[in-house]
Amino acid sequence: MIFLPRRKTMRTDEHETIMRLASEQARTTMEQGFGGPFGAAIVQDGKVIAVSSNSVLKDHDPTAHAEVNAIRQAGKVLGTHDLSGCALYATGYPCPMCMSAIIWANIKTVYFACTPQEAERIGFRDDFIYRYFESGRDKEPKLVRLAQTGHDVCIKLFEEYAKNHQQVY
């Protein structure tokens, strides 16, 4: 665990210290062939509570990006899915999956090191998913086709939830 002073504004070298942790974790797993050069760390009240990296190849899990792994780790550490007040550090600009995960986790502050262009230069392209959302997602059937089915079955399930459960998260 690394403790940093609790202040509203952190110094540049403090940000870099945390980013270095993410970077070192990414280097370790990258060299083991677990995934790309992507690391992430999560900080709460000046304390690093999660450091993780991409493990897509090792875990056979296309969702195992560094940011998602760090969010999962932080959720376990804090015992909640709500990471309000935490900041996330990532060696690369988050892809839309990770950005959405960050938003679901209620993380409001993200520090990134390398740009999407720099990720693209080493072969990783996330921008096609950003473009999919920006251009109106249903208009790109080559990327993913959506169709509706089984509505009668599932709407009953939704209604049961509304009737019996209150927790919305």
Added chain:
Amino acid sequence: MIFLPRRKTMRTDEHETIMRLASEQARTTMEQGFGGPFGAAIVQDGKVIAVSSNSVLKDHDPTAHAEVNAIRQAGKVLGTHDLSGCALYATGYPCPMCMSAIIWANIKTVYFACTPQEAERIGFRDDFIYRYFESGRDKEPKLVRLAQTGHDVCIKLFEEYAKNHQQVY
């Protein structure tokens, strides 16, 4: 395991059979308080290889949506992060995190049962994240603020990857 005939087009009742599996799984975990009424199934060559549901509350994991859980499960079953040729069934229209996960997994066909509007009616709102992407993400600092830091450290990591590793996924 449920086996369905290998055909290019499946009958409506076959789609509904699979959606019912997703729905039943969601009902079970919903009643246990694990998460919302969201289930998902993944089918490859007419075989159901994964059935999962939302476990955000149980796992303290904001990324544990039904679709993400099903993708993780299918990846483990097949021993790869690449789910090309699979179709995904979801009781609700996928949120941007799940839609991105689907795209990363190379799943091209998605069947959903309930609409975003129906999810909203029972208290679940995903559209603010869709709007975030559609409206130009950096323009909504209240949702998430991004800043660049630690570039010098991480660009070296990216360059090392480009030099020593070839696998891009």
